[in-house]
Amino acid sequence: MSDISPTHDLNAEAVSEHSLSYWQLVRKRFRRNRYGMFGLIGCLIVITLGVFSGFFAPYESATKDRSAIYSPPQAVHFFAPEGGLARPYVLGFEEIMDPNTFEITFEPSVDKRVPIQFFVKAEPWSVLGITFETRLFGGANGESVHLIGTDGVGRDVLSRMIHGSRITLMMGFMVMSAALVIGTVVGVSSGYFGGVFDLVAQRVIEFVKSFPDLPLYLALVAILPRRADPMTIFILFASILVLLQWANLARELRGKVISIRSVEYVRAAVAVGASDKRIMLRHIIPNVSSHMIVWATYTLPEVILLESFLSFLGVGVQAPMVSWGVMLNQVRDFQSLASAPWLMAPVGIIILSVLAFNALGDGLRDAMDPYSND
Numbered sequence: 001m002s003d004i005s006p007t008h009d010l011n012a013e014a015v016s017e018h019s020l021s022y023w024q025l026v027r028k029r030f031r032r033n034r035y036g037m038f039g040l041i042g043c044l045i046v047i048t049l050g051v052f053s054g055f056f057a058p059y060e061s062a063t064k065d066r067s068a069i070y071s072p073p074q075a076v077h078f079f080a081p082e083g084g085l086a087r088p089y090v091l092g093f094e095e096i097m098d099p100n101t102f103e104i105t106f107e108p109s110v111d112k113r114v115p116i117q118f119f120v121k122a123e124p125w126s127v128l129g130i131t132f133e134t135r136l137f138g139g140a141n142g143e144s145v146h147l148i149g150t151d152g153v154g155r156d157v158l159s160r161m162i163h164g165s166r167i168t169l170m171m172g173f174m175v176m177s178a179a180l181v182i183g184t185v186v187g188v189s190s191g192y193f194g195g196v197f198d199l200v201a202q203r204v205i206e207f208v209k210s211f212p213d214l215p216l217y218l219a220l221v222a223i224l225p226r227r228a229d230p231m232t233i234f235i236l237f238a239s240i241l242v243l244l245q246w247a248n249l250a251r252e253l254r255g256k257v258i259s260i261r262s263v264e265y266v267r268a269a270v271a272v273g274a275s276d277k278r279i280m281l282r283h284i285i286p287n288v289s290s291h292m293i294v295w296a297t298y299t300l301p302e303v304i305l306l307e308s309f310l311s312f313l314g315v316g317v318q319a320p321m322v323s324w325g326v327m328l329n330q331v332r333d334f335q336s337l338a339s340a341p342w343l344m345a346p347v348g349i350i351i352l353s354v355l356a357f358n359a360l361g362d363g364l365r366d367a368m369d370p371y372s373n374d
Helices: 005-016 021-032 033-052 156-193 195-209 211-220 230-243 248-262 266-271 274-313 326-332 334-339 341-368
Strands: 077-079 085-097 106-129 128-138
Touching: 021 033, 021 341, 033 156, 033 341, 156 195, 156 230, 156 248, 156 274, 156 326, 156 341, 195 248, 211 230, 211 274, 230 274, 248 274, 266 274, 274 326, 274 341, 326 341
Parallel strands: none
Antiparallel strands: 077 085, 085 106, 106 128
């Protein structure tokens, strides 16, 4: 007969429940936050689109279809004209010119039915140095499918949107990561050491924050060499954003470190002769890591919006690189926007991405707050 009673099992389960670590409690609270889980799922979808853009996009970003210039979006149909379910297909367009205004309009043609195939062999694409030739979907027999239409030179808007997510997210993660490292080093060191270092660091932060953001961004970006390689401009553009993003985190971490360095466990570590490096890495940074994570999730959508705005103005990412802001730059011509409103489609994915990252940040903030209601 076993010596373990049901009461003992319940007590053990209760002890296990109450002995969860801080990060286990955070994970448990976050899973109960529906808004945060929605943000996490949305972020994973956007990141997956960016990493595997070659698979999800039916064409490359520079592929042109000369027979479909400013072609409207093609709706996916599931019912055959004669009735009944059918394989998913789209309808081609016939160009009709108004004899009075000479305006060209597009009318769907039932005779130009293009079936949609999945996992088709198309233009090769690569990720991590591995080349693939399979894409998620495409037109049967190599026929064109443009679900969100085309631009002024016949490039597929959906494909460019998916490929643009890679550049936009790369910019966001690069700027956020670099600003996180710089802000953490300066803020923790300033709050822990104090003295002259703290005085100099805070004056530098105040100098950076004293300038109005938008004019300063435009002034710094304006000095970028226009004839340089697009990748060089991309790196310089990211560096400018990093220089102006780290100051807020450094100021916030300084205040937290000042309050943490006077608590008992830090004073005990100092009393036993622990080095400054060990105290900062083992005691201080872990206790401000939750603030750093939440700051990162809020900064990433801010950088996405900033990159999209500056690239829309033509002073950010430059062609032939494709980002959501570069795509929006094409609609600065009001006549083009009026004749092809589907070129504004990147606005939708920008809004959804920003909402997803903000929802993730809200969920993490609530989960990491020890005083929040479970």
